[in-house]
Structure formats: C-alpha cells, structure tokens
Amino acid sequence: MQTINKYILLAGVVAISIFASCEKDDPEIPHEEEVITTLTYTLTPVSGGDVVTMTFQDLDGDGGNDPVITGGTLAANTAYVGELNLLNETETPAHDIGAEVKEEDEEHQFFYQVAGGLNLSVTYADVDADGNPVGLSTTLSSGDASQGQLTIILRHQPDKGAAGVSTGDVTNAGGETDIEVTFDVEII
Amino acid sequence: MSFFISGDSLKTTYETISAGLFKPDNMKIQVLFGLFLLFPFFSQAQECNLTITGHVRDMGTNIPLEFATVFLEETGQGTLSDSTGLFKLENICEGEYHFYLTHIACDPKQIYFKISKDTVIDLYLNHHFELLDEVVVHASRDENSTQESNSVSRENITSESNKNLSDILEQVAGVSVLKSGTGISKPVVHGMYGNRVAIVNNGIQQAGQQWGNDHAPEIDPFVADHLSVVKGAGALAYGGNSLGSVVLVETKPIDEDPHLHGEANYVFQSNGLGNTLNLKVEEKADWASWRISGTYKLIGDHKAPEYFLTNTGKREANIALQLEKNFSNKWSSELYYSLFNTDIGILRGSHVGNLTDLEDALSRDVPFFTQDDFSYNIEAPRQEVSHHLLKLSTKYLIDDSKVLSFKYGGQLNQRKEFDVRRSERSDIPALSLDQHMHFIEGQFSASLWQDVFLKTGLQFNFTDNTNNPETGILPLIPDYRAFQTSAFAIAQKEMDRLLLELGGRYDLKQLNAVTITQSQPHSIERYNLVFHNYSFSGGVKFKVAPQFTTNLNLGYMLRAPEVNELFSFGLHQGVSGIEEGNRMLQAERSTKILWSNDLKVKDKLFLQALGYYQQVNDYIYLQPQSEYRLTIRGAFPVFLYEQTDAEIFGADFMAKYIPVESLDFLVRYAIIRGKDLTNDLYLINMPSDNIFGQAVYSWKGGDLLWNLRFGVNGKYVFEQKNIQPEQDFVLPPDAYFLLGATVGAHFKLKNDSLLKLSIKGENLLNSSYRDYLNRFRYFADEPGINVSFNANYTF
Numbered sequence: 002m003q004t005i006n007k008y009i010l011l012a013g014v015v016a017i018s019i020f021a022s023c024e025k026d027d028p029e030i031p032h033e034e035e036v037i038t039t040l041t042y043t044l045t046p047v048s049g050g051d052v053v054t055m056t057f058q059d060l061d062g063d064g065g066n067d068p069v070i071t072g073g074t075l076a077a078n079t080a081y082v083g084e085l086n087l088l089n090e091t092e093t094p095a096h097d098i099g100a101e102v103k104e105e106d107e108e109h110q111f112f113y114q115v116a117g118g119l120n121l122s123v124t125y126a127d128v129d130a131d132g133n134p135v136g137l138s139t140t141l142s143s144g145d146a147s148q149g150q151l152t153i154i155l156r157h158q159p160d161k162g163a164a165g166v167s168t169g170d171v172t173n174a175g176g177e178t179d180i181e182v183t184f185d186v187e188i189i
Numbered sequence: 190m191s192f193f194i195s196g197d198s199l200k201t202t203y204e205t206i207s208a209g210l211f212k213p214d215n216m217k218i219q220v221l222f223g224l225f226l227l228f229p230f231f232s233q234a235q236e237c238n239l240t241i242t243g244h245v246r247d248m249g250t251n252i253p254l255e256f257a258t259v260f261l262e263e264t265g266q267g268t269l270s271d272s273t274g275l276f277k278l279e280n281i282c283e284g285e286y287h288f289y290l291t292h293i294a295c296d297p298k299q300i301y302f303k304i305s306k307d308t309v310i311d312l313y314l315n316h317h318f319e320l321l322d323e324v325v326v327h328a329s330r331d332e333n334s335t336q337e338s339n340s341v342s343r344e345n346i347t348s349e350s351n352k353n354l355s356d357i358l359e360q361v362a363g364v365s366v367l368k369s370g371t372g373i374s375k376p377v378v379h380g381m382y383g384n385r386v387a388i389v390n391n392g393i394q395q396a397g398q399q400w401g402n403d404h405a406p407e408i409d410p411f412v413a414d415h416l417s418v419v420k421g422a423g424a425l426a427y428g429g430n431s432l433g434s435v436v437l438v439e440t441k442p443i444d445e446d447p448h449l450h451g452e453a454n455y456v457f458q459s460n461g462l463g464n465t466l467n468l469k470v471e472e473k474a475d476w477a478s479w480r481i482s483g484t485y486k487l488i489g490d491h492k493a494p495e496y497f498l499t500n501t502g503k504r505e506a507n508i509a510l511q512l513e514k515n516f517s518n519k520w521s522s523e524l525y526y527s528l529f530n531t532d533i534g535i536l537r538g539s540h541v542g543n544l545t546d547l548e549d550a551l552s553r554d555v556p557f558f559t560q561d562d563f564s565y566n567i568e569a570p571r572q573e574v575s576h577h578l579l580k581l582s583t584k585y586l587i588d589d590s591k592v593l594s595f596k597y598g599g600q601l602n603q604r605k606e607f608d609v610r611r612s613e614r615s616d617i618p619a620l621s622l623d624q625h626m627h628f629i630e631g632q633f634s635a636s637l638w639q640d641v642f643l644k645t646g647l648q649f650n651f652t653d654n655t656n657n658p659e660t661g662i663l664p665l666i667p668d669y670r671a672f673q674t675s676a677f678a679i680a681q682k683e684m685d686r687l688l689l690e691l692g693g694r695y696d697l698k699q700l701n702a703v704t705i706t707q708s709q710p711h712s713i714e715r716y717n718l719v720f721h722n723y724s725f726s727g728g729v730k731f732k733v734a735p736q737f738t739t740n741l742n743l744g745y746m747l748r749a750p751e752v753n754e755l756f757s758f759g760l761h762q763g764v765s766g767i768e769e770g771n772r773m774l775q776a777e778r779s780t781k782i783l784w785s786n787d788l789k790v791k792d793k794l795f796l797q798a799l800g801y802y803q804q805v806n807d808y809i810y811l812q813p814q815s816e817y818r819l820t821i822r823g824a825f826p827v828f829l830y831e832q833t834d835a836e837i838f839g840a841d842f843m844a845k846y847i848p849v850e851s852l853d854f855l856v857r858y859a860i861i862r863g864k865d866l867t868n869d870l871y872l873i874n875m876p877s878d879n880i881f882g883q884a885v886y887s888w889k890g891g892d893l894l895w896n897l898r899f900g901v902n903g904k905y906v907f908e909q910k911n912i913q914p915e916q917d918f919v920l921p922p923d924a925y926f927l928l929g930a931t932v933g934a935h936f937k938l939k940n941d942s943l944l945k946l947s948i949k950g951e952n953l954l955n956s957s958y959r960d961y962l963n964r965f966r967y968f969a970d971e972p973g974i975n976v977s978f979n980a981n982y983t984f
C-alpha cells in the first residue's frame with residue numbers, strides 16, 4: 002500500500018504543476034505576409050487623357066467588413082495600357098504581392114472576362130520565360146458606349162498549355178484561384 | 190455455457206478453419222480434433238506416459254476457474270478444467286512445453302514449462318473486471334454473432350496492417366468510414382463521428398485534433414490485439430464526449446514465457462505499390478516482461494481504374510514499447526509508450542481556391558494535375574502528423590474482490606498541414622498545432638454484496654492546444670486550455686439468465702480559449718466557458734432460451750460543444766466555404782435506445798438483429814447561410830455552427846450459415862437514417878445502406894500445411910437517396926458493387942514457428958465508383974483493383 006501512496010503523491014504533484022499555470026498565454030499573432038488585400042488596375046490612355054483606376058480593397062481578410070470596390074469609367078473607342086498592382090496592406094510598408102507573382106510568372110496567369118454587354122477587349126502585353134502570357138501588363142481597347150462588368154481572375158499553377166488559355170480563356174486553365182474580383186465598368 | 194477461444198488461438202495447431210471472421214464455436218469438436226492430431230506422435234518410440242495435473246485459479250482471488258481451457262501448443266493436446274478448476278493431461282512426452290490458457294472473462298495467457306516427470310502445477314489467470322459490453326468483446330468469442338459484430342481479431346488486423354485503423358474497423362457491424370481521399374479516414378459508428386465518437390487507445394482516450402473530418406486517428410492498428418466498439422453502458426467508463434459509442438484499441442498482456450517470441454508481418458499492395466512491414470518481439474525476462482513493435486509503411490500514388498490519383502502516397506513509421514511487471518500476486522504495473530509518425534499526400538486535384546474552381550473540378554472526368562506516371566513523391570497538399578503516447582498504470586488487488594488501479598496518460602500531438610502556396614511557402618505549414626494532453630485516473634472495482642459488481646472512477650484531464658505562428662495564417666481554431674474533471678460509477682448484477690447494468694457519469698468541463706480577432710489591427714480576446722455533462726445508461730441482457738439472447742440498452746448523454754464548434758473561423762479549403770464557430774452553443778442532449786437479439790440454431794445458423802434509435806436535442810451541425818461572403822478570391826458560402834433537434838435510427842442484421850464444417854456463408858446488412866427534425870431535412874454524411882456477403886471454403890489440412898481457405902465476397906452500397914439536392918454541391922454518387930476474394934494457408938515450420946500466407950483481391954472488377962462518405966467524391970474516383978499479398982511469420 003505504501004507504494005500506492007507514492008503514486009497518489011506523484012499524481013498530485015503532476016496535477017498541481019499543470020494547474021500552476023491555468024490561463025493560456027497570449028498567442029503570437031501570425032505574420033500574414035501572403036494575404037492579398039488590395040488589387041489596383043490602372044488604365045492609362047495611350048494617346049493622353051484621364052487615367053482610370055479600379056480598386057478592390059479588403060483590409061481585414063475573409064471576415065469582418067465588406068471589401069470596398071471601385072469600378073471605372075472609360076472613354077469610348079480608346080486604347081489603354083493596363084497595369085495590375087497587388088498589395089498586402091496589413092503590413093507596413095505594404096508588401097508588393099505583384100512582385101511575388103512576377104517572380105513566379107510561369108506559375109501564374111491573369112484572366113480578364115468581360116460581361117454584361119461591355120464593349121471592351123483586353124489582350125496580354127507580357128510573357129513569362131516560356132513565352133506564355135502572364136497578364137500583369139495588358140492593353141485594352143474600348144468600343145462604343147456601353148456598360149457591364151470586368152472580372153479579373155488570378156490562377157495559381159494553371160495549365161498554360163491547355164486549349165485557349167494563352168488567348169485568355171480560363172475554361173481549361175485549371176489551377177487554383179487566388180483572385181477573382183469583378184468591377185462595374187462604364188464606357189462613355 | 191460458453192467457452193472462450195482467444196484471437197490468438199491460431200497459435201495452436203488444431204485451429205479450426207477460420208474465414209477471417211469466423212471463430213470456432215464448439216470447443217469439444219476442437220479438443221477432439223486436437224487429440225486426433227496427436228495420433229502420429231503416439232507412434233513414435235518415445236516415453237510418452239507422463240501426466241500433468243493441476244488447478245486453474247484466478248490470480249487475485251485463488252478461486253478455481255471452471256471451464257478454463259489448457260492447451261499444449263507443441264502437441265495440440267487440450268483439456269478443460271472441471272468445477273474445482275482441476276485439469277489433467279495424459280500421455281505427455283518429456284520435453285518443453287508452452288501452455289496456452291484461456292477462460293471466459295480472462296486475458297488469455299501463455300506459460301512455459303519443462304516437463305520431465307509426472308507434474309502437478311497450479312496455473313493462474315488474471316480475471317477481467319469487466320462490464321456487459323466489454324465481456325461481449327472479450328469473452329464471447331464462441332458466440333459467433335456477437336463477437337463478429339463487435340470486434341476485429343488479431344489475424345484480421347495483421348493481414349490488413351497496410352490499411353488505416355478506421356478502414357479495418359469497417360468490419361465491425363454498424364461501423365462505416367468517413368474518408369478524405371485514400372489516406373485519411375475516420376470511423377462512423379451508428380451515424381456518429383468526429384467529436385461524437387471517442388477512440389480509446391490502450392485505456393487512454395486519443396487526444397489530438399479529433400474534431401477535423403480530415404484528421405485520422407493517429408494509431409497504428411498493428412499494436413492492437415483486437416479492435417472493438419462498445420455501444421452500451423460500458424462506454425461511460427471512458428472519456429467524456431462520446432454520444433454512446435466508444436472505439437477501443439487494446440493490446441494483450443505479454444505471455445508468461447521466458448523465450449523470445451514474436452512475429453514479422455509484411456503486406457504488399459499492388460494499388461499504390463505499397464509496402465508495409467511490421468515487427469513484434471516479446472519476452473518475459475526476469476526483470477520485467479517486455480514487448481516492442483514497429484511498423485513502416487511506404488505507399489505511392491493510388492490508381493483509379495482510369496487514372497492515377499496523383500499525390501495520394503503515404504509514409505508511416507511507428508514504434509511501441511510495452512513493459513509489464515508483477516511485483517507480487519496482488520500488484521502489477523505497466524508502462525506503455527508509442528510514437529506514431531505519418532506523412533500523407535492529399536490528391537493534388539482536390540485543392541481548390543474558390544467556388545468556381547470547385548465547380549470546374551465537379552465537371553471534370555479526370556482531376557486537374559493528374560500525372561501520367563506513378564510516383565512515391567508526396568508534395569503539398571499534405572499532412573505531417575506525429576503522436577506520442579506515454580501510459581503508466583498500476584493495479585492493486587486489495588482483497589479477493591476489490592481492485593484499485595491508477596493510470597496516467599500523457600500525449601503530445603503535432604499536426605502540420607501544408608497547402609499549395611505562392612513563393613515557396615508550400616514548405617511552410619498552413620496549419621500547425623501542438624497539443625499536450627495529460628490524463629489521470631483512479632479506478633476501483635469490486636464485487637460487493639449479492640454479487641453486484643461495481644466499477645467506479647475519478648478522472649482528470651488537461652489539454653493544452655497551441656497554434657504555431659510560423660504558418661503566417663490566422664488560426665482556424667484558437668489556442669486553448671481545457672480542464673475536465675469526471676466521475677463515473679457502473680454497477681452490474683448477474684442473475685441466472687439475466688444481467689442488469691446501470692451507470693452514471695458526470696464531467697465538469699472548463700475551456701479557456703484565446704482568440705485572435707479578424708479585424709485589423711488584430712487583437713486578442715479571452716473566453717472562459719464552463720459545461721456540465723451528465724450521462725446515464727442502463728442495460729438488460731436476458732437469455733430467453735439457450736439459443737436466444739436479447740439485450741436492451743438505454744442511455745441519456747450530454748455532450749458539451751467542442752472548441753471547433755465554438756470558435757473555428759476560417760476558410761475550409763476542401764468544401765470552399767467559410768466556417769464560423771458559435772459561442773452560444775449549448776450541450777447536445779441525446780437519448781439512445783439499442784436493442785439487439787441473437788439467435789443460434791443448432792450451431793449451424795447464427796442470426797443477429799440490432800436496432801437503435803437516437804434522438805439528439807440541440808444537435809450541433811454546420812448550417813449553410815443564405816448570404817455569400819465576398820473576398821478577393823470571389824464569393825464564398827458561409828457555414829455557421831447551429832443547433833437543431835435530430836434523430837438517427839437504423840438497424841444492423843447479420844446471418845451466418847455453416848451447413849458443413851468446411852463451408853460458411855455470411856451476410857451483413859446495415860441501414861441508417863438521420864433527420865433534422867426542426868428543418869425537416871435529412872442529415873448529411875449518413876452512411877448509405879449497404880449489404881455484404883461472403884462465402885468461404887476451408888480445408889483443415891495436415892501437419893505441415895493447414896487451414897487452407899478460399900473465400901469470395903461482395904459488397905453492394907446503395908445510392909444515398911436521403912438527401913435533398915440543395916444540401917450538397919453535387920448529388921450523391923451512384924450505387925456500386927465491389928467484388929473481392931481471398932486465398933490463404935498456414936504452414937508449420939521448424940521450432941514451432943508458423944508461416945501464414947494469403948492473397949487478397951479488392952475491387953476485382955476494377956469498377957469506377959465514388960462513395961458518398963468520401964469527401965473527395967467531388968474530385969476523383971475511388972481506387973481500382975488491388976491485389977495484396979500478406980506473409981506473416983510467427984515464432
């Protein structure tokens with residue numbers, strides 16, 4: 002029985018040492034360097050005029066407040082140069098995600114989808130090391146006055162060789178979607 | 190009257206034909222057969238006229254044990270002890286012998302003796318102090334139906350040691366498997382899974398991240414002597430959160446044998462070109478009895494009939510050490526340590542970024558990222574899990590009828606999950622959790638006045654869960670500490686043909702969670718929650734006639750919400766949804782009634798019918814919300830943990846027919862329904878109805894080769910029709926049929942070692958099918974044909 006008492010004692014010591022620190026310490030907040038909070042699509046008219054900036058900004062990630070989306074108004078029958086900018090604004094200074102994508106451009110491709118009767122065409126203006134389009138830089142040409150939506154999709158690890166992918170058709174691209182944002186666009 | 194053949198009876202030479210599921214039922218036939226095998230020995234010109242006599246007694250109480258079986262492994266001679274515990278073996282040659290002792294409600298035991306003259310020996314067996322259900326599991330192996338329906342024997346575990354614990358458990362009636370691809374599976378018992386089914390490994394409730402449907406229990410099935418499912422009051426003695434069923438993984442005490450014994454087991458599987466190697470050695474040394482076992486698995490990409498399932502390989506390395514020491518006849522102790530390590534690949538094509546991707550995946554015949562070649566490579570997405578378990582237990586017999594025991598269990602679970610990420614972040618886990626768990630238990634069992642058996646205990650449980658910030662992602666579940674103090678008592682009374690059982694349990698649960706807010710800048714919030722859990726259970730077992738037993742169980746249980754149900758927040762990749770916990774959840778209250786009937790007709794026909802009905806008030810489930818949440822990756826559906834009233838009912842049927850000794854037929858049928866009563870919907874993830882049939886022909890064979898058997902089996906799984914189309918992204922898959930076959934034989938080698946060889950074929954028709962309970966049914970077909978080869982060498 003004496004040995005049994007020893008065990009009880011041992012169990013007690015273990016229990017006490019556990020109880021000694023009841024409250025859980027504050028967790029270390031993870032460094033969310035990967036998050037994309039902000040997408041900016043800057044359209045500069047080739048032959049001068051107003052620069053159009055479309056933004057999607059969601060500073061608190063998947064939950065919390067709704068994202069702030071700003072569409073754009075383009076001039077009719079005008080050629081634009083488009084530049085995409087991706088930021089993680091939870092960091093100070095903001096982390097340039099666009100640079101990350103550029104670094105791994107063989108593994109990424111943007112797709113531009115026009116819907117709702119918008120008279121707009123978007124073509125790729127950049128290529129990766131294999132000569133396939135990326136889509137960080139684009140050229141756009143607007144048609145007659147109209148309105149609709151422009152959706153920008155970023156796929157990670159798409160099959161760039163699949164049918165239609167190099168001309169900007171997402172159907173056979175596969176991969177995972179990292180970005181899918183839709184802007185209301187008007188052409189006047 | 191019943192006798193007991195242990196799962197290890199294969200060690201004996203006369204083992205009656207076993208089809209894997211069937212254990213012999215009539216001891217007398219076996220004994221006669223055993224004696225029959227002796228005839229060749231009589232002819233030898235050796236002095237074989239020695240006699241061994243003695244008594245078989247209970248180690249603690251010295252009470253003689255009637256109907257204990259005593260076998261000499263070397264000769265296959267066997268006998269039964271009489272009402273005074275007396276046994277007698279005659280015509281024994283001089284030599285060294287291993288005695289194999291079994292008795293109902295005792296752990297089987299092997300003892301070694303040198304016999305050179307007429308000998309009188311007393312043999313002791315350790316009595317189980319067990320309850321109704323546990324007795325069913327351990328003792329009634331002769332009652333075919335009950336045993337088969339509740340446990341998996343050692344032989345079946347070793348021949349399938351390449352599989353996961355949960356997949357092996359599927360042989361138990363009422364158990365289905367919830368899968369996430371080929372490598373990850375969780376048991377579903379009577380429609381309950383995850384937080385609602387406790388898994389007890391070696392007497393310690395399995396800790397770890399059991400809440401996740403894609404988190405498989407971190408247990409190597411090879412360490413187990415048997416696996417079983419306890420569905421009644423016996424479940425109250427184990428950890429607090431089950432709603433009625435407990436899965437037990439149990440080892441066997443080390444045999445009292447001074448020789449080194451062990452086994453080597455190897456399984457090759459054609460699908461996935463998998464290799465599984467298990468080794469086990471044990472010995473009763475002077476200082477203590479010890480056993481070491483180890484497992485190594487290397488499995489590559491599985492193959493569906495039409496394509497490879499890219500990145501579905503698996504690696505696993507496990508080791509376990511068991512030490513036992515009897516300090517005296519009254520006092521024994523055990524130390525057990527196990528380490529489980531696995532690296533599991535997850536189908537590459539199942540990794541989706543948003544709903545559009547999921548819809549794309551649903552519309553494809555062949556998953557994205559499918560490679561043309563087989564590979565053992567495992568890349569993201571994948572899981573890396575390690576699990577340590579340390580158990581110390583000691584048992585003291587206070588007097589003839591009272592036992593006091595203490596147990597400590599410590600666990601460390603480390604889980605890392607890797608996703609496909611940008612900028613070489615795929616090597617940084619997206620989820621990284623460390624969980625420590627400490628468990629202390631004091632238990633007291635006693636036979637009290639008028640043969641009332643009482644089992645009572647106090648338990649304390651502490652869990653500490655920490656997210657590693659290395660992930661760079663806000664954690665899905667918060668850091669927390671949980672404290673649980675529990676007490677239980679179960680009483681049992683055995684009368685002539687009636688067994689009554691009554692039990693109760695109380696748990697005080699405290700949860701101290703620390704969450705990180707989603708809003709920027711992130712801040713920290715603390716929550717302290719307290720829950721009281723009560724459970725009651727009662728059971729009656731009545732032997733209506735020698736051939737017919739009926740068993741009724743009634744239970745009322747509370748289950749406090751778990752940390753994921755309360756606090757989880759984040760994107761669930763697999764289902765492309767945002768999952769949100771609910772801090773207002775109350776405990777689930779469940780009433781379950783279970784009625785089972787066993788009928789035995791002339792040792793030829795065994796029938797079992799089991800029905801159950803369970804009502805769960807405030808059943809916690811994930812309710813899809815009407816709103817979609819817009820993120821930079823598109824709009825996601827939101828799922829919130831809510832409560833409803835639910836009912837689950839079903840039935841398991843089994844019939845076994847043995848027209849002649851060399852032939853047996855088995856049919857099993859299971860049906861289950863789950864309903865959300867408040868919303869008038871069916872419950873998701875309920876197993877489809879299914880029917881399993883098997884026919885086995887066996888040939889006992891001779892001295893060297895015996896137990897030759899051929900079996901064919903088929904399984905038909907019905908389409909799950911009890912679900913509304915809007916409850917899922919896609920309709921449940923079609924019904925399917927799988928054909929299987931086995932061939933096996935045992936060979937007697939020199940030095941009493943034994944070689945068992947078998948070949949097993951699964952999905953022999955190479956059918957393309959998907960299963961409703963596999964979450965990866967959205968993405969890919971199940972594996973096609975698989976032929977596995979198993980060699981088991983026991984010495």
